[in-house]
Amino acid sequence: MNKAYFEIIRPGIHSTLQDLGRSNQYHIGIPFSGSMDKRNYLIGNKLVGNKLKEASLEFAYQGPLIKLKLGKVTGVITGNVAFNILRKNSKIEKGLCYRTFELKDGDQLDIISTNKSVYGYFSIKNGFAGEYIWGSCSVNTKAKIGSNDGEKFGVNQKIYINKNESLSESNKIDYFNSKIEFIRVLKGTNFNFFSEKAKQIFFSKEFIVSKLTDRMGMRLEGQKIENIAEANIKSEGLIKGVIQVPPDGNPIIMLSDHGTIGGYPKIAIVISADYDRLTQLTPGSKIKFKSVELDEAERLYKLYEIETQNILGQIR
């Protein structure tokens, strides 16, 4: 194993290794996990010349302060993030997202915070040394699986890197994280459990992202969604993006670490094309839902994929 590592001086709020996630384990209660904002994760890996499934360090809100020991490496930060590079000689460089930088032994990276967004990614050439289970090193803190025994990073821990290697030339891309105006959804399998008024509220009123939002789910507050059938259904499988409405009438959107089965009625499901940007909504954000049909959702996802591929294609 390579000796070089990052020492964690300040862990940040929720810093974990993430990759593309693990599939085929829903049936035993293990969700997908993986990077919340897949596009930003992919851009990061591409910029440092990695395979697109290499482990990146995902952070939320306040990121970590880490110090490189016994090595050098090229890294990049993707997302909308304020950060500084503190050189060993005490020089401070203001960091720029989507531009690679080189870190040498003793340099520190201070990821101050994400701006008007939740998640950011620190990717390095050849990736971090993660622990793999069911084909992924993504941390799932609920089931305690993946890298770091399934826990978020704590102070004084070490994050080992796979290989000391710098890119010979720096790399960059100009990318702007667009803010999402409407969350587009398909009607859920229990849509008709809700009153006409509730349906109308759901598609016309603003909802506010609550503080009780994490990698498992996003809780919304707003006008209550009234259920006129049953408040509970027989527990059944869930996927990310499902919007459940518990008896209190406040919708919850399932995110990447969600429980794999649930018993609340499903009013709608967020379309795949809008998932990355959905996860970036900070508590307090106002959101509105817009209904689309399946063929349109499929078309929108194709467009989103083509756009992602175009962005990755622009990176040499």
Place this chain on the structure above:
Amino acid sequence: MLKNILNLGDAALYCDFGDEINREINSNVIRYFKNLQKLDLKGVTNITPSYNKLIISYDLSITNFQSLKEKIINLDIKETENNKSKIIKIPICLKDEFSLDLKRLSEKLNIEKDKILQSFLNKEYFCYMTGFIAGMPFLGDIDSKIRLERLETPRVKVPKGSVGITEQFCNIYTFESPGGWNIIGNTPIKVFDKFNESNPLIINPGDRVVFYRINKDEYLKFNE
């Protein structure tokens, strides 16, 4: 049999096997699940069986609803070895310190504590599904006399290993987790073992489960 297939969003199929919960419907779900697991259809990322539904998630950049639905409708579903389900024996300690809701059950049902426990231990259960949290088995059906709804206010933390009952079902908390089931005891056995990657669960859908009583001493020494 499979009654209807709807879309659950743009990246999953919602396969409906009926409205009720019973072993026949659930066995159909599991049969489809096992067949699909073997087939390993292109683009399918997850298959989630539950009491009477099967959710098939897929990668929308590889396949889509219409094409996958046609494949599922035309499947030739074979019998699986699932019919020979295993019997799993689970130790349970029923000391007061573990039986957090036995008093509540006894008061609400107006049945003596011991009678509730006896009734619980006397039955063989069937595993309908696993999930919500890693490895949690949903077992049934408990005796109709000891059925009670969930707690009015769920616990913020249910201890790991807790065995809970609600309505016709029983489950085991494989991790400390929030939850509202009536807790009657605790098992020291590792129901979910992440280090056994190819076979992490000791109770799988279709298995049968019996509980046997152990004392505190046996409980403490169980994992030695």
